[in-house]
Amino acid sequence: MLRSTAFRLIGIMLSLLLFTGCAGAVEEPDEPGLLLGFSQIGSESAWRIGNTRDIENSAEEYGISLMLENANQNQENQIDAIRRFIAYKVDVIAFSPIVEDGWDNVLMEAKEAGIPVVLVDRDIRTEKEGLTTCLIGADFYNEGVMAGQYLIRKADELGLEEVNIVEITGTQNSTPMEQRQAGFADTISSDPRMHILESIDGDFIKSRGAECMRYLLETYGEEIDVVYSHNDEMTLGALPEIEKTSMIPGKDIIIISIDAGQEAIDVLKDGRINCVVECTPNLGDELMEIVFKLKNGEEVEAVIHPTEQVFSDEMDVNSIAPRGY
Numbered sequence: 001m002l003r004s005t006a007f008r009l010i011g012i013m014l015s016l017l018l019f020t021g022c023a024g025a026v027e028e029p030d031e032p033g034l035l036l037g038f039s040q041i042g043s044e045s046a047w048r049i050g051n052t053r054d055i056e057n058s059a060e061e062y063g064i065s066l067m068l069e070n071a072n073q074n075q076e077n078q079i080d081a082i083r084r085f086i087a088y089k090v091d092v093i094a095f096s097p098i099v100e101d102g103w104d105n106v107l108m109e110a111k112e113a114g115i116p117v118v119l120v121d122r123d124i125r126t127e128k129e130g131l132t133t134c135l136i137g138a139d140f141y142n143e144g145v146m147a148g149q150y151l152i153r154k155a156d157e158l159g160l161e162e163v164n165i166v167e168i169t170g171t172q173n174s175t176p177m178e179q180r181q182a183g184f185a186d187t188i189s190s191d192p193r194m195h196i197l198e199s200i201d202g203d204f205i206k207s208r209g210a211e212c213m214r215y216l217l218e219t220y221g222e223e224i225d226v227v228y229s230h231n232d233e234m235t236l237g238a239l240p241e242i243e244k245t246s247m248i249p250g251k252d253i254i255i256i257s258i259d260a261g262q263e264a265i266d267v268l269k270d271g272r273i274n275c276v277v278e279c280t281p282n283l284g285d286e287l288m289e290i291v292f293k294l295k296n297g298e299e300v301e302a303v304i305h306p307t308e309q310v311f312s313d314e315m316d317v318n319s320i321a322p323r324g325y
């Protein structure tokens, strides 16, 4: 990318003019330098808000100018944002794809423009190879495995003979939804006590978690032994619904969540849920390191997974440090 600073400045000034009026849609870089365009999915959860904040902070620390767009849970908005980043001639494009499919065309455009693309958090499925350089995000399959392993240990501890599970899943066709489901299902499938009564789409959103839980309680009532929820937001939506019945969450119903944000850790400490698998939103530093490497034409790793742990009633929950998201 052999553009002069003057060209960059003109580009930024033109874009400032272009985007005036789209209140809140774009945060403009305030000085020319290494420019990263990042399309975030939305603000659906504490995880997502923590992830956005972390990327903003890291960009500042690393001295990288950030154009951040929030897609408000809409894939079309993400595609439009990526097209704007291309028009802007950013140095690197990063995005967290809301779903796995439908990215081929826009990513071909980025490739033709010579702009490297980094996936943050979630993966994609493309027909063509080589449209992205690197994925920085959690091993969602392993998160599902850790949730399943906890449940097997808990069933052993309680001496359960039959375990009826309801699953509230994340957004359909998204990587965390598919992998958290698969890792969990594969882990419990060898245990004849385990039965999944139903998996239902909660879209990673609190109000949907509550709605799904109401439906599941109406349909299966006291048959439910376990709620496996793909994120904290849906878990926090489901909890009060269980508490409206005579069943006590954390005791009569085993609750397993994923993310391990502060609110979920607080309800774990209260004994209202039993297990939270960590999914860290702190991916900003890794992203900035990759941006520098790409800019310098260096090789980058294809996949970077952070290390994650499990928080549960098997440990001294009061020793859990503040989570920061």
Ligand code: GYE
Residues within 6 Å of the ligand: 044, 045, 046, 047, 048, 121, 122, 138, 176, 204, 230, 231, 232, 233, 258, 259, 279
């Ligand atoms: O678990 C959820 C968020 O993709 C890992 O998306 C992320 C998930 C996270 O909204 O809370």
